[in-house]
Amino acid sequence: MNISSAKHSLFFFVRFIATDIKRIFTETTFLTSLVIGSLTLIIPFVLFFSNGSTDSFSGGFVTAQSAVFPFVAPFLAALPFAGMYKYESETKYEDLLKLRRGGRDYGINRFITVGMSGGLALLLPEIILLKISFITIYTDSIEDYRRIVTVLLLAFPFGFTYAVLAQAVTYFTRSRALAIVTPEVLYMLFTYSFPYLNLEEYYPPLAISPFIYSSPNFADVFVFFAIIILLSLAVTVIHNFKSL
Amino acid sequence: MNFKYLKISLTEDFPALRLIITSLVIAFAVTVTVYKHIDLSDSVSASFSAPEAIILTLTDMINRVFIFLPLYIFVISGTKNVGLGNTGTVLQRSRPGLVALEIIKVLFYTLIFFGILLIIVLATSNAAFPQAEDFTRTFFGASSSFGIRSDVLQGTPQTAVTNLFTSMFLTYFTIGIINMFLSLLLKEEAAFVLTVIIGILSEIFITAYRIPLSLAACAVFTALSFILISRKNL
Numbered sequence: 001m002n003i004s005s006a007k008h009s010l011f012f013f014v015r016f017i018a019t020d021i022k023r024i025f026t027e028t029t030f031l032t033s034l035v036i037g038s039l040t041l042i043i044p045f046v047l048f049f050s051n052g053s054t055d056s057f058s059g060g061f062v063t064a065q066s067a068v069f070p071f072v073a074p075f076l077a078a079l080p081f082a083g084m085y086k087y088e089s090e091t092k093y094e095d096l097l098k099l100r101r102g103g104r105d106y107g108i109n110r111f112i113t114v115g116m117s118g119g120l121a122l123l124l125p126e127i128i129l130l131k132i133s134f135i136t137i138y139t140d141s142i143e144d145y146r147r148i149v150t151v152l153l154l155a156f157p158f159g160f161t162y163a164v165l166a167q168a169v170t171y172f173t174r175s176r177a178l179a180i181v182t183p184e185v186l187y188m189l190f191t192y193s194f195p196y197l198n199l200e201e202y203y204p205p206l207a208i209s210p211f212i213y214s215s216p217n218f219a220d221v222f223v224f225f226a227i228i229i230l231l232s233l234a235v236t237v238i239h240n241f242k243s244l
Numbered sequence: 245m246n247f248k249y250l251k252i253s254l255t256e257d258f259p260a261l262r263l264i265i266t267s268l269v270i271a272f273a274v275t276v277t278v279y280k281h282i283d284l285s286d287s288v289s290a291s292f293s294a295p296e297a298i299i300l301t302l303t304d305m306i307n308r309v310f311i312f313l314p315l316y317i318f319v320i321s322g323t324k325n326v327g328l329g330n331t332g333t334v335l336q337r338s339r340p341g342l343v344a345l346e347i348i349k350v351l352f353y354t355l356i357f358f359g360i361l362l363i364i365v366l367a368t369s370n371a372a373f374p375q376a377e378d379f380t381r382t383f384f385g386a387s388s389s390f391g392i393r394s395d396v397l398q399g400t401p402q403t404a405v406t407n408l409f410t411s412m413f414l415t416y417f418t419i420g421i422i423n424m425f426l427s428l429l430l431k432e433e434a435a436f437v438l439t440v441i442i443g444i445l446s447e448i449f450i451t452a453y454r455i456p457l458s459l460a461a462c463a464v465f466t467a468l469s470f471i472l473i474s475r476k477n478l
Contacts, residue, residue: 193272
């Protein structure tokens with residue numbers, strides 16, 4: 001590979017990702033995911049205040065964030081873009097995109113945008129909830145801000161991980177719906193079983209709303225994210241090995 | 245009915261990967277249930293025997309409705325003549341013949357599913373709990389708090405286990421036939437979702453109105469076969 005072709009492929013890489021990120025916001029599945037996510041955050045928030053519990057800012061935010069949202073989060077992350085690669089190969093749109101890239105596959109480039117779509121699908125509803133909580137109550141305590149930053153920092157990697165996992169599953173099935181639902185099913189199975197197996201500190205929803213449990217361990221969470229992302233990347237690379 | 249086609253249609257879409265995934269998940273779920281019962285037996289200060297643990301596993305609503313039933317439909321819906329498609333109807337020569345063949349397929353995969361379920365449940369429970377000829381007294385006392393119906397606990401534990409497995413088989417087979425009819429009309433995913441909803445509702449209905457399980461299953465099954473026989477041109 002000489003320098004000019006390397007420059008050329010870098011140009012294609014950047015342009016592909018830029019156009020793909022613009023495409024995320026036009027997908028109806030992304031909007032659906034945003035609406036469901038916002039509703040699962042706002043309805044518990046409203047219920048929390050209608051019960052008369054107006055004691056603290058972070059109480060409202062964190063309670064609403066850990067009520068329903070963590071249990072549907074993997075599905076919301078996988079919904080927008082994870083089945084897109086499969087859909088494009090079904091409708092032959094893949095061939096057009098390959099033709100533009102000189103016959104090479106785009107699975108590895110797509111890996112990044114799929115992850116970003118999942119991350120954004122979880123991060124944006126939380127920002128909407130944060131905005132609403134700032135309208136209703138005023139706060140200036142450090143502890144509240146620490147909690148908000150923790151929750152917001154965890155949302156994006158969580159969405160990235162599960163979206164990428166769902167995309168990796170699409171290489172093994174012929175059904176797109178199955179691939180989108182698989183991470184959610186695994187997540188719910190472990191959520192149901194871990195308390196009975198005495199593994200409460202690895203309870204899966206702790207990865208997105210850590211304040212369910214009193215003393216969360218963040219290092220473990222990021223190690224888990226890294227393992228899943230690397231596995232999915234390995235699957236994607238093996239699948240697209242010829243086109244590298 | 246064209247029996248030459250039976251062997252092809254049974255072996256062509258054999259859902260090997262789905263069966264492997266299913267057996268892994270069943271093994272995991274049964275292990276978790278056994279752990280749950282060990283916790284329970286510590287808290288109730290009762291010691292269960294193996295048949296009692298099997299009864300607890302099979303009557304547990306989360307296992308029955310949210311784990312085993314979707315897995316069963318997952319296995320069944322992976323066997324829908326993807327390779328041959330409409331050619332299957334032509335090979336079969338008639339539509340009632342096609343439906344009869346589909347029912348034989350559903351029965352075949354239901355038997356495989358229940359074979360796997362039986363082996364895993366028996367092996368796990370027998371490994372974790374001791375054998376017993378009769379129900380323990382503490383189990384009778386605690387059974388209502390676990391949500392077990394009194395009509396299940398008649399006769400010896402072995403009879404109860406057999407009755408439970410038979411009624412579960414009939415219920416699931418009926419739901420599998422409903423899934424088969426729906427998947428002839430709809431896409432695989434839509435049929436899957438509808439069948440899971442129907443299955444959950446019927447399980448809740450059977451539990452809430454205390455209908456004997458085998459009776460309910462037999463009634464639906466008889467009705468379906470009557471429709472099949474009476475309508476020649478389905």
